[in-house]
Amino acid sequence: DTAVSQTPKYLVTQMGNDKSIKCEQNLGHDTMYWYKQDSKKFLKIMFSYNNKELIINETVPNRFSPKSPDKAHLNLHINSLELGDSAVYFCASSPLGGTPVLGELFFGEGSRLTVL
Amino acid sequence: GNSVTQMEGPVTLSEEAFLTINCTYTATGYPSLFWYVQYPGEGLQLLLKATKADDKGSNKGFEATYRKETTSFHLEKGSVQVSDSAVYFCALKAGGYNKLIFGAGTRLAVHP
16 A cells, blocks of 8 residues: 555665665656665665666765666665665655656655664 | 755754744755655655745645745744654755755654
């Protein structure tokens, strides 16, 4: 029933490991996003896909790789995890995100990643 | 570059008090402005928006007016309720592709 769902909600792992966070939306939107919220609560966009095509790619280490198998899913894979990757990662979706037309963003509940 | 600055929290109020959360922005061009709210255990939700100068966004008793001369978009509510306790994020969109720039968030705690 949840519009934008992320799994897992909590993830605790060791430095150097590889992990993935999955996101699915059932709203029929064409565009999906990953945002990172750091310890100071700043939300920064990382990536955006429109119909499986990458349209926003901010300055993010290439250890982060998004994958969109279809327009309802956008997964985030992180290689060689570092302490600084600890954050809450939010997935979002929106209609018309691939155009200049304004579209509301719908967010998931967030995935809290802790790297030890 | 584009940025959003909002007042640090937490803001603690008694029920029925007046609320102001300040938000100022820096942007090239004419951005659209938003307030999102995150209730405990939930994702962010759009609260209100304004797309041009002097527009007033409103929803659920909350209001914010787009002030180009002061580059501000302060959030106000005349009488807060305990159920308004949440984190509030100011954001702007400049350019295409729904690339939102968020402020740091302000936590509001309302006590009975």
